[in-house]
Amino acid sequence: MSITSRFSPAADHPGIGLSGMIPDPRARAAAMLAGLGVSVWINAATFPADPGVVVPAALAVAALAWLVLIAGTLLTAGTRGAHVAAVTAVMCAAGAVLAVTDANGLIFTGVAASLAAVAFDPVAALVLSTAGPVAYCLAAIPHGPFPGRLLSTAAVALAGLVAGASRRETDQRARHSTLVATERRRTELAWAEAELAGERNRLGRELHDVLAHTLGALSIQLTAIDTLARTDAPREKLITQIELGHELVSTGLDEARQAVRALRGEVTSLAAQLERLCELHQAELELDGSWQELDADATLALYRLAQEALTNAARHAPGARVSVRIGFGPRAVTVEVGNTRPAPVPDTPTALHASGGGFGLQGMRERVGQAGGDLQVGPTSDGGWRVAARIPYRRSDLGNRSDGSDR
Secondary structure, three states: OOHHHHOOOOOOOOOOHHHHHOOOHHHHHHHHHHHHHHHHHHHHHOOOOOOOOHHHHHHHHHHHHHHHHHHHOOOOHHHHOOOHHHHHHHHHHHHHHHOOOOHHHHHHHHHHHHHHHHHOOHHHHHHHHOHHHHHHHHHHHHHOOOOOOHHHHHHHHHHHHHHHHHHHHHHHHHHHHHHHHHHHHHHHHHHHHHHHHHHHHHHHHHHHHHHHHHHHHHHHHHHHHHHHHHOOOOHHHHHHHHHHHHHHHHHHHHHHHHHHHHHOOOOOOHHHHHHHHHHHHOOEEEEEOOOOOOOHHHHHHHHHHHHHHHHHHHHHOOOOOEEEEEEEOOOEEEEEEEEOOOOOOOOOOOOOOOOOOOOHHHHHHHHHHHOOOEEEEEEOOOOOEEEEEEEEOOHHHHHHOOHHHHO
16 A cells, blocks of 8 residues: 555545534534634643743644644545645644643644544554654653653553544444445345346236137137138037137136236146146146146146147147146156147148247246246157146145155
């Protein structure tokens, strides 16, 4: 550390004595001014009958240095910091000169040493405080008994250094605590914002999965009804398709209620949901292992995955054989939805696609990822399509497992 940096005071004016504890600069200056008045009165009241020139001059210099420090509290940090070291040394020396005739002059020496310890690092504060004993020696040798109060002057300067260093450490700890509290608050705000963003994404996925599935299936159903109506199909077929449309609307309402329950953390039966979903899409449901109740997030992720995959199969592979397989293994639950290659139909695209409306595949990946699992999507060797996900159990799920499912 360079000498210049050692004698660069803190940006915040430390104040004099207890006035440094006052946060408001103007109130701090008023307290310092009151302290100056008391100190000058005590020293002036104890002047000898013939004080001469040195003693009043020393008191005037000490008081002037004190006033300069008071004025510094009302200035900006850039303008007040340049002369703090010099003013502190002058006040310390002037107090020591006063101590040659009366011990009350050590008030200025102690205050100056304390101020130096607060404003500067320990080495710089010690150098500035030595101005007191040095000035005492220079004044006492020609004008008074020596060593006289030299030991007292050194002791007062040392006590001021100790008191100032203690206050400096207290200020640094308070500043550090403030910084830690600020960083903790920022971290909490960042976590809150992340949780809010995650909740928004979750709500977006729920809206997409419920509306896209229900409205997509209803659109297909309305197209079928329109085709039957335009071709003068039998009335029974038309009524059957209309009833199926009503069932789709009812299913959509049930799914909306399930989404609300899932958002509240309420666990629903995955088995019943998948059985109804496969029945609606005329898909085969296969179980490997023993059924068990999963937590709300895993249940919703698996259901939405199967729902999105079945919707894609109905849209891009009409007439294809579709199957859903659920497996409960020792460490994870797996779901696999696959369909065979559909027979070519006029005006029906033969190529299968990974998208379930744009946001569907992305939503599936996000759901499975948030549940701690992984997702695989791609074509099969026979020209079909396969969607597979694996979600590890949580501890609460492991506690609900039966003995047979662990084998």
